[in-house]
Amino acid sequence: MDHPSLCCTIGVEELSSTGNILKKVTHPKVTLTLGRDEFKELQIQIDFPKKHSRYLVKEVLIHKKFVKDGKATIKLPEHKLHLMLSNCPPDRLAFFLKTLQVKLDCLKQKGFVSQRSKLLSGKVQEFDEISPLTLKDLQTAHGRREAQAKQKTSSTPLKPSSLVASSSQPVASIGRVQENRKRLISSQPDKVSSQISEAAAKRQKREALMTMTSVNGVSPSRVVVKQIQLTAEQNRVIEMVKQGKSIFFTGSAGTGKSFLLKRIIGALPPNHTFATASTGAAACHIGGTTLHSFAGIGSGNGSLKQCIELASRARVAQQWRACRHLIIDEISMVDADLFEKLETVARMVRKCDKPFGGIQLILCGDFLQLPPVTKPGETRRFCFQSEAWHNSVDTTTQLTEVKRQNDQTFIDILQKIRKGLCPEPVVNTLLATSKHCIDKEGVLATKLCTHKADVEEINISKLKLIQSESKLFTSVDSDQVYTSQLNSLCPVQAYLELKVGAQVMLCKNLDVQRGLVNGARGVVIGYENSKNAYPIVKFLCGVTEPVKPARWVFRVGGGNTIIRKQIPLKLAWAISIHKSQGMTLDCVEISLGKVFEVGQAYVALSRAKNLAGLRVLDFERSCVKADPTVLNFYSRLELKHRMMRNGVEDDNEIFRPNPPALGVHSCSKTSR
Numbered sequence: 001m002d003h004p005s006l007c008c009t010i011g012v013e014e015l016s017s018t019g020n021i022l023k024k025v026t027h028p029k030v031t032l033t034l035g036r037d038e039f040k041e042l043q044i045q046i047d048f049p050k051k052h053s054r055y056l057v058k059e060v061l062i063h064k065k066f067v068k069d070g071k072a073t074i075k076l077p078e079h080k081l082h083l084m085l086s087n088c089p090p091d092r093l094a095f096f097l098k099t100l101q102v103k104l105d106c107l108k109q110k111g112f113v114s115q116r117s118k119l120l121s122g123k124v125q126e127f128d129e130i131s132p133l134t135l136k137d138l139q140t141a142h143g144r145r146e147a148q149a150k151q152k153t154s155s156t157p158l159k160p161s162s163l164v165a166s167s168s169q170p171v172a173s174i175g176r177v178q179e180n181r182k183r184l185i186s187s188q189p190d191k192v193s194s195q196i197s198e199a200a201a202k203r204q205k206r207e208a209l210m211t212m213t214s215v216n217g218v219s220p221s222r223v224v225v226k227q228i229q230l231t232a233e234q235n236r237v238i239e240m241v242k243q244g245k246s247i248f249f250t251g252s253a254g255t256g257k258s259f260l261l262k263r264i265i266g267a268l269p270p271n272h273t274f275a276t277a278s279t280g281a282a283a284c285h286i287g288g289t290t291l292h293s294f295a296g297i298g299s300g301n302g303s304l305k306q307c308i309e310l311a312s313r314a315r316v317a318q319q320w321r322a323c324r325h326l327i328i329d330e331i332s333m334v335d336a337d338l339f340e341k342l343e344t345v346a347r348m349v350r351k352c353d354k355p356f357g358g359i360q361l362i363l364c365g366d367f368l369q370l371p372p373v374t375k376p377g378e379t380r381r382f383c384f385q386s387e388a389w390h391n392s393v394d395t396t397t398q399l400t401e402v403k404r405q406n407d408q409t410f411i412d413i414l415q416k417i418r419k420g421l422c423p424e425p426v427v428n429t430l431l432a433t434s435k436h437c438i439d440k441e442g443v444l445a446t447k448l449c450t451h452k453a454d455v456e457e458i459n460i461s462k463l464k465l466i467q468s469e470s471k472l473f474t475s476v477d478s479d480q481v482y483t484s485q486l487n488s489l490c491p492v493q494a495y496l497e498l499k500v501g502a503q504v505m506l507c508k509n510l511d512v513q514r515g516l517v518n519g520a521r522g523v524v525i526g527y528e529n530s531k532n533a534y535p536i537v538k539f540l541c542g543v544t545e546p547v548k549p550a551r552w553v554f555r556v557g558g559g560n561t562i563i564r565k566q567i568p569l570k571l572a573w574a575i576s577i578h579k580s581q582g583m584t585l586d587c588v589e590i591s592l593g594k595v596f597e598v599g600q601a602y603v604a605l606s607r608a609k610n611l612a613g614l615r616v617l618d619f620e621r622s623c624v625k626a627d628p629t630v631l632n633f634y635s636r637l638e639l640k641h642r643m644m645r646n647g648v649e650d651d652n653e654i655f656r657p658n659p660p661a662l663g664v665h666s667c668s669k670t671s672r
């Protein structure tokens with residue numbers, strides 16, 4: 001993401017000197033590029049289909065509240081122009097705006113070339129793409145902003161957020177606020193300026209963390225905006241996605257598959273990208289919706305004809321037609337029958353004969369984790385066993401670097417269990433964990449249960465046992481119509497009942513640096529002394545913090561979103577192994593006595609970050625099970641990779657539902 005250029009839809013508004021809109025034109029597809037002119041000043045170039053326009057940037061106002069949805073407005077006051085951007089890949093948009101802001105700050109620091117010097121220079125018009133952001137640029141921009149903030153405090157009173165009057169406040173009350181503000185500043189000038197520098201330091205630290213990671217050996221002076229550096233294999237997947245390939249990437253638990261999906265989602269245009277997962281819990285991890293909800297075919301159990309009819313309803317069909325990139329996480333739980341139906345539905349509704357109606361598939365998951373749910377007596381068919389899979393997936397690749405755990409002994413144990421192996425030393429190590437004392441400072445380990453009923457019973461009975469008064473927190477949903485859909489998608493329910501002493505789990509990353517991450521465990525120790533009385537939680541990572549409501553935004557198609565605001569906590573004495581798929585947990589107690597599914601023990605054990613945070617109860621070698629069909633799939637995948645490393649060309653034939661004898665190398669595909 002070195003060069004800040006942006007492909008998007010644009011609405012250009014021309015304004016009169018009084019700010020009225022004179023003209024508005026929308027272009028569905030343009031490219032914006034940041035560059036420098038012959039005087040090294042900043043320009044935005046817009047490439048329309050048949051022409052381009054350039055605007056010198058000396059002042060800019062950016063509205064970036066909806067960057068996550070791929071939308072922003074850039075206001076250029078000296079040109080009396082508003083550029084309304086939409087359908088931008090969210091991460092690219094954030095990077096573009098950040099570069100624009102920082103480069104402009106640097107330029108302001110240096111000073112602009114006067115009009116007279118420009119006229120006298122006789123230079124030829126130029127436009128060069130802007131250089132990538134450097135650490136020096138960031139420091140200069142920070143320095144400038146800090147100086148501005150200091151200047152403001154010496155000339156105008158500070159506006160501590162708690163003292164700022166809202167526009168609806170009566171005049172008298174605003175007067176009182178201003179009085180208070182003056183009093184605060186005159187009585188505590190040192191405190192006020194230290195508050196500012198603290199805030200500035202925090203901001204600087206946060207932004208530095210976001211920006212200082214150098215990528216793939218790029219020199220430190222040429223840094224790019226990235227939070228966490230992707231591994232080489234993760235970058236390779238991104239490359240393949242960019243090439244438009246339909247891809248399935250797999251890998252054991254904790255190799256960063258879902259993490260990578262989030263990056264991929266951030267790099268694709270939101271109006272044409274649909275992020276889904278086989279379960280609500282998994283969908284939530286990537287900010288998407290369930291595959292069923294996207295597809296609009298009900299449970300998917302109806303006949304193919306019924307599914308096509310359901311998907312042809314106007315709203316659903318519109319979604320299918322808008323979709324160019326379909327993302328599915330936890331694909332292991334999608335069975336062959338559903339996958340085949342979806343493939344046919346896509347071709348029919350989109351009226352396109354190409355596999356999956358020409359949609360680029362980005363599939364990810366681990367078939368050695370939980371399999372599709374089957375009814376008693378039904379034969380299980382994984383989706384990779386379908387002809388539709390063979391026709392639609394161009395490339396299969398594996399992530400091998402485990403990122404969730406860093407203890408090699410534990411990683412080795414998990415790798416064996418994943419393959420259904422449980423030799424004596426593994427049994428002994430796991431049995432020894434039953435004595436682990438992982439409950440710390442009142443925070444008990446989360447119990448992972450095989451059955452949902454056990455989970456509910458444990459959580460309800462434990463909460464009942466607490467004698468203190470209970471408090472109910474009710475969610476605010478964007479639309480009541482979607483409450484039940486939000487309940488299935490969102491990790492937090494519409495109603496959250498808490499008591500002091502309740503064991504809870506954080507369901508959102510609040511502050512990664514301080515350990516307040518999704519899955520972090522804690523105990524409620526009280527409530528804030530304010531109107532809202534938010535719960536105060538003592539977390540295992542050592543932080544004690546009031547937990548305020550958080551927002552979950554789900555894309556339900558065509559750029560539409562549904563939102564829930566709720567305290568990001570759930571009761572965590574127990575959760576089901578099926579719900580835990582995709583999670584990372586601090587301290588876990590696992591009861592494996594009633595394991596009923598292949599991969600179930602592996603999913604449960606691989607949630608822990610290390611052996612020290614794990615306590616396994618009722619463990620027997622027989623809990624560890626892997627499906628032979630899946631093992632065969634993975635050994636063929638490994639064989640394929642070995643063949644490719646040895647220079648034998650890509651051979652998809654070995655992934656056919658009924659593979660021919662190895663060594664047959666032809667594979668024809670309908671081009672996408």
Ligand SMILES: Nc1ncnc2c1ncn2[C@@H]1O[C@H](COP(=O)(O)OP(=O)(O)OP(=O)(O)O)[C@@H](O)[C@H]1O
Pocket residue numbers: 228229230231234251252253254255256257258259260366403404581582583584606
């Ligand atoms: N390149 C990376 N650098 C550092 N940490 C990473 C990287 N990729 C992923 N992680 C971290 O590794 C952990 C596991 O990632 P993630 O949940 O995406 O794994 P997964 O493959 O989806 O696992 P599962 O199969 O259990 O769903 C997360 O905490 C994530 O932030």
Ligand SMILES: [Mg+2]
Pocket residue numbers: 257258259582
């Ligand atoms: Mg995952």
